[in-house]
Amino acid sequence: MLARRHFLTAATAGLGLLAAGCSTDNSSGTSAQPSVPPVSTVPPAPGAGELKVSSFQLFTQEDLNFQSMIALGASGISAAVGEVLTAVNQANAAPGGASYQSVYDAWIASGNLLTQQADEALKAGHKVTASARYMRAAQYYNQALFWVLGTSTPGAEAQVYGSMNAAWTAANSLARPAPESVSVPYEDHPLPGWFFSGGSGTRPVVIMNNGSDGQNVDMLAEGGDAALERGYHVFIFEGPGQGSMLFEHNIVFRPDWEKVITPIVDYLGGRDDVDKDKIVLHGISLGGYFVARAAAYEHRLAAVIADPGLDSSWRAFPESIKKIAEAGPAEVVNKIWADDVIAGASPQESFALRKRLEIYTAEAHDEAAAGQIPTDWYGISRRVQEFTLSPEQMAAITSPTLVTDYVEDIFFGDGPTALYDGLTVEKKKFIRFGETNGAQYHDAPVASQYVGEVILDWVDETIGYQG
Incomplete structure (x- = not known):
């Protein structure tokens, strides 16, 4: 049997689907700046130091607390x-x-x-x-x-x-x-999308690529609104495994995300109000894997942000259940899964597994919606492992790339550094966000404003844009 405490922590962490943050310095532009009156800081009181580590508690249960921080942020x-x-x-x-x-x-x-x-x-x-x-x-x-x-x-x-x-x-x-509601041609079901205008004329555009359980409304708070303030156009969409594609059509994730992004780039590149040489792709949470995978094949992107970076979705799963996946043929693996995981799962473990696995196969989504932990761990585990970037794919990325990481991100482990180290493109940058600005945890749920400032400053400099 799995160790209960370890499994609970690991299974909940396996939900790695949302967002968090921290901080690093970011250089400013060199062009002429408007005159700004000098601002003086206030001397701290004797004995007072820098800001201490911040913490946020709305609920005592960790997963309830984390998700609610996203709403607060x-x-x-x-x-x-x-x-x-x-x-x-x-x-x-x-x-x-x-x-x-x-x-x-x-x-x-x-x-x-x-x-x-x-x-x-x-x-x-x-x-x-x-x-x-x-x-x-x-x-x-x-x-x-x-x-x-x-x-x-x-x-x-x-x-x-x-x-x-x-x-x-x-x-x-x-x-x-009002944003334009559009349908991007894509296989049997067009991709729903929304084009938000940053202003008149031809402008750069930021494609906001969601992860595994955020929704369109999240994309505004997690960078879309900040990009609009700078005069970027913003494109938000639902891909396979997201929004209506999952909940209404039971279309689940696919690892070859370039098949999703290339039609979007085709669409945006055909618009007169989009600067075709300044199409930016920003992936949030598991979107960090998606955008890196897409950029290995789609080379028309002016900049890519993997926020945070991830080289393999398999990293988000605890070693205890990874070992079960390698225990033998399908019937052996799934029997161990049924006896050691499903039969003894607590409500919190059960929810975490249903939420985490529903995105990978149509059968898993059906079982989760029926209140059951998906039963085919053998098949699901092999599907999850397909969401892995090879060294050759990381080396194939030619667009300038920003990889972020977050202090106390329990979901992605060394995924950000693994992706960054695998990049061979000359223009790459790694930024680790932390507690000083309240930007710790996966995708900085309560510090999206600060994170957006840092990321978009990098984008401005990288593509040579000032809104």
Whole structure:
């Protein structure tokens, strides 16, 4: 039998699907700067030093806490601090305390409330208010969507996604300027996309490439909105294993992500308002693997950001269950999996495995939605290992590449350094974010503003752009 404490920690860490951060220096541009009045710092009090390590606790259960930090970090873009804390307090005050069910219920209530308030604002003619409230409703439904598999209604993913997407669509339709909703040709199901304009004329564009469980609304808070402020166009999309592709069509991840990105580059390169020589690809969380894989084959990219870097999705899985995958033929592996993992899994372990594995095969997604841990670990484990960059593929990347890493990122391990070390392109940079700006943890959930500043400063310098 697996060691219970080790398995719990490792399985939960295996969810490595979201975001976190830390800090390094970043040089500024050399062009003429506007006149800025001098700013003086304030001397610290005697005995006071630099900022200490920061910590954030909304829930005592680690996975509940981490995901809720993402909502808190989106405040000012797609969330509001008071609304987030109200939902957290409601979940903590539920009978029995915070649980997947009580957190889900609190976020659904928040999404419903903001939708109702947005409807009222729209009816009264307040379009700006309505748009902002619909966007926050989308974020709160997004938070609920993350926990669906751990509730009494695990099959409700498509329904909750539908509410989130409706709120997202309503918010965008009222925005000024409103983003264009587009369909990018892709095999049997076009890729849904949204083109956000950074202004008139021909401009660079940043493609925001999500990971394994974030949604479109996350892409604004995790870099999209910051890019728009600088005058970049922004393109957000749903690829295989993401959003409607997963929840409505049961189309799961594919390792050869260049088959996803190349059609998007084709589409953007055909637009008159896009500078074809300044197409930037930014991958968030597991998107760090996706963009590196795509860049090994798609060489029209002006810059690539693997945020954080990852050379293999297999890294996100604990050694204990990796060993099971190598225990023998399929029937042996799956029997051990059933006896040692599925039979004794706690609710937290069960949720982590269902959430982590649903993206890799259609059968796993069906089982997870039925409230079951996927049973074919032999097949799934081999599929996961296909999401691995070879030395030759890393060496084939020719675009300038930024690889990020985050202090206390328990998901990707040495993935960022492995990717960076494997790059042979001359223009590459490694940035490790940390506690000083509250940018620790996977993809810096509460420090997206700081992380975005650092990343986009690098992009500005790399492609020679000043908005």
